[in-house]
Amino acid sequence: MSVHDRRIELALDPSAGSPRHQALVQAGRLVGAVENTLRALGWAPRTVIAGTPEARPLAVVAGTRRRPAAPMDLARRRVNRYQGTGASPRYAAPADQARVVDVAHAAGSRGAWLHLLNGPTRDGNPAWHSPGSVPADTLTLDLPWRRDPVMAVCTHTDSAREAVVAGIVVESATVEAALRGLHADVYVDAFDDESVRAAVLLADPRETGVGHAVLRLRP
CATH class of the missing domain: 3.40.109.10 (NADH Oxidase)
Known part of the structure; x- marks a missing residue:
């Protein structure tokens, strides 16, 4: 990942060879997390994804214009920060x-x-x-x-x-x-x-x- 002002570029490691499918999906998860962060910081994200896995960058996320963060943007960012920590959701409930x-x-x-x-x-x-x-x-x-x-x-x-x-x-x-x-x-x-x-x-x-x-x- 490289950051240029409000432009974030993501690429897969070329030394790893041809990327497996799961590497592309995990790269997408990172793109989604960056988008959530930009929205919470008051920017509207614009994302461009390349058509080939070897492209550098594979994906670019940019904060294109100011947009006040909505309450749900802030809530999603708070949840996003705890992903992978094992923390339980605040209101655990069965999936109806x-x-x-x-x-x-x-x-x-x-x-x-x-x-x-x-x-x-x-x-x-x-x-x-x-x-x-x-x-x-x-x-x-x-x-x-x-x-x-x-x-x-x-x-x-x-x-x-x-x-x-x-x-x-x-x-x-x-x-x-x-x-x-x-x-x-x-x-x-x-x-x-x-x-x-x-x-x-x-x-x-x-x-x-x-x-x-x-x-x-x-x-």
Whole structure:
């Protein structure tokens, strides 16, 4: 990462060779965290993402104009600061349907969305209820499918840019979940396998695309 006034450039380490999929998603999470910080500091962020993983920079986030921080911008920044510390959300609560739908709506953006893997959808929204159902393809993930909602972050195509966008949505979803009293456990490693990414939406006749990560929502 390099900083030039209000312009932040991010690139992957070229000495590491061809980047794995998870590196692109994690880079997207960092982009999302930078965007949250700029909003909390009173700037409207503008993000440009390159089309190839070898590009330097891979992503640029700039504070383009002043915009007063809204109360939710400040709340998201406070939550963002505690990500990875193990701190519990202030109001821990089970993941009911309303919370799951709210997280999906608030986090989806830029052509990426959250798809419920262990329950039905209604008008495109996750219709979560407990106990959940075990999907036909568990994507090599050993999760408590019946107890907690599990959502995949999906995009229409499988490209480097879409993987970064998926990472931004992963970061947004973890923050939005915490604001609603939930933890979001993130699983990315399995999606280095192209066949796993392609399998996420195969069982749903209404949606097409690929998956980049999975989030389990829990108290």
